[in-house]
Amino acid sequence: MATVQTPNGFSLDTSGKRVVVDPVTRIEGHMRCEVNVDENNIIRNAVSTGTMWRGLEVILKGRDPRDAWAFVQRICGVCTGTHALTSVRAVEDALNIDIPENANSIRNIMQLSLQVHDHLVHFYHLHALDWVNPVNALKADPKATSELQQKVSPHHPKSSPGYFRDVQTRIRKFVESGQLGPFKNGYWTNPAYLLPPEADLMAVTHYLEALDFQKEIMTVRTIFGGKDTHPNWLVGGVPCAINMDGDMAAGAPINMERLNYVRSITERAITFVKNVYIPDVLAVGQFYKGWLYGGGLSSQNVLSYGDIPDRANDYSAGNLLMPRGAIINGKLEEVHPVDLRDPDEIQEFVPHSWYKYADEAVGLHPWDGVTEANYKLGPNLVGTRTHIKEIDEGGKYSWIKAPRWKGHAMEVGPLARYIIGYAQGHEQITDQIKGVLGALDVPVDALFSTLGRTAARALEAEWAAEQQLYFLDKLIANIKNGDSSTANTTSFDPKTWPTEVKGVGFTEAPRGALGHWVKIKDTKIENYQCVVPTTWNGSPRDNEGNIGAFEASLMNTKMEVPEEPVEILRTLHSFDPCLACSTHVMSEDGEELADVKVR
């Protein structure tokens, strides 16, 4: 087959051998990936398929908008809370509800702790095995590992030779038992793994340390939200009332002991990220910095909505501590403003998605979203409808829609945020980026890569942990000033609501830009649409044939052994895919479709 040129600049060639990866593991949800490799095992065509769909948005129709956060929070238990926060913001936007300053600080602390937790768990437990070989760690000299540890992170207390010997012994027994558990059938003889045994042992040790520590990070959300996974939220503020000094402060949701707990955890999280996570990413980066694949769309088109409002109720770009904007065609000197309400900016397309539009040549803004399932496979499918061997990307091929910003396929996520922040001259972000580029002795272009994505995530975890402390201090200062308010309930009663309103809420989820659009009629949800980070990154081709961020990032990557998809996993994981998030609404039949339409 002849080479096809995509409008966004990629040259697709399907003539080579087809390689299928299904399931793609170490992600949230279910995903499939197919590539064609040429005679040199270089990827010349990439196809990413979202393989699950649940229909949460249709389930929301007719519900109480105050309950919506709980439903949409169950879109994803990994980025738990970010959908809930996006939802209460959308409903507050629709109903014109201002929240108290304390509620803003507490929400920010919860959201930032999610960034720290999610990034840390992603690196160690979902991504590390793409770079780190636990079997090779058995060959390490514990003494040399100790020296390496003390060199890369002099302040981390767990660094003695005996400590590493104990971990190595435990891993050895585990491996020699023949019961390899999660490490079973890994690609441990693949030449793509480049770390020396000592670095492998250090990283495997931190895999275990991080598994122990991550559960601490999230307890911040247990304090404010009562449980984690899936803490509780509230339209109008936060549910946790403050009682610092009253006779019933003990047993109140927030008191001095609770705030001290949050401080303690926050400080420990900062220490862990600085002493373990960042040094490990740099250590891995040092050995893999020649592996510069995976840039995809990041050097061209990136998008961020921004997040973490400094003052409550001001969602303008200037008040958001996480940067907002769009960069097109790699022009870093021009960061475009982004408007989630503009019908011409964000639109979703479905010609290659398992949904149906009346006219599939056009895209629809989420407030005007129409969605109807349409599970159809292209004529060149290999296999059957219920046993797909090779998918036909010429037809419909994914449960993910194709969102576009002003017609462009965009990458979202930590790297997108960091590129935008860098382009805007965001001081902390610029310092962090310069620091990591200097430490690895690589040029700024190195950012546009799989490893750049992984590094940006680590830097963002460090930034977020420190901001968490900023908002804790801010919360306490505000209480000290006499304001202990946590919820605005003046419009909590549906009887006070206008008949028909609409709103939009957004956050920067760990994986990128997240927006919810809601329409409320007669106190019930009339329409609810989510466009989530993995919808952006994992999108299939659109009406013009532009490929999405996952697909773009795999292009031109050399595979060492095509049957062992180490490189594919490495790059896909660098986005931290979340498939339960990415899949969309449907309607059971034509009648439902009419309900979804905007009048």
Next chain:
Amino acid sequence: MHETFYDVMRRQGITRRSFLKYCSLAAGALGLSPAFAPQIAEAMETKPRIPVLWLHGLECTCCSESFIRSAHPLAKDVILSMISLDYDDTIMAAAGDQAEAIIEETIQKYDGNFILAVEGNAPLDEDGMYCIIGGKPFVEQLRHVAEHAKAIISWGSCASWGCVQAARPNPTRATPTHKVPNMPDKPIIKVPGCPPISEVMTAVITYMLTFEKMPSLDNQGRPKMFYSQRIHDKCYRRPHFDAGQFVEKFDDEGAKKGYCLYKVGCKGPTTYNACSTVRWNGGLSFPIQAGHPCIGCSEDGFWDKGGFYERLSDIKGFGIEGNADEIGTAAAAIVGGAVAIHAGASVVKRIVQKGDDA
């Protein structure tokens, strides 16, 4: 060399001498002569960890996220020393063909002797293709693995009841494990909650390993040890309910004083779970302590039982006991667990410690 219970015990500080003593005690407990002690010891020293295949259907991964938050035991120790988590697409190194091959290997090697853990559920509409694994419907994988499993754990409200994707109008016909048509007849333990409490999840596993059997289940298939009491029964705010002291609005004086959340919608009186006893994240808190009403996330169909901020309408003030107790009777019947799971280290440690004390 296998990592065995003996290895695990040694790491937990149990001496060889204590271990052998345990084996003698165990022989006695089993009605065997002390001559059998060496055989028991040998079994303990060589027995492999029980394989677990953890499948994911339509879900949000909150159950896995909860599981890794377990404070006691640590998830690390469960995975490295108690079970052999051979398949779990959320954390496993292998992908694609290499991942799928593990399922067949496990079936071949441990047919009838592994545990199937299910997170999420299977959609039945569109021939099951709302959830695709390896190009095929998830429901096929689920049935296939279940056919060869010893027992099934339905993690969370998705696998137990259907949960959010099965809420009205259930667009994909998402179906909990026990209601999937043509499911092989295997014992199923439901561990509901969205998600279940971390330490409840690990406790269910360690109970099975330690006591070599299924936990006692209520007539809905939930472990009695964690699901026999309502949140309301053991809630630390219960005295305020009895005294008629309620939060009327969020952030009012009552909210600051930790009064009862019944009037702002608390579902504690009709929800069976361990949140007010075990609490969350190492016993740190639970939703009511943090000021939010219980939304009843471990109950069947809780998404469709009225708004989360609507007061329970069929329960009138102090008449609550009568009504809620009627609900309780339904759960009173006991289903005995008779499925033997091999012994784990903690029972050994416990008995050994007892023995040492004595």
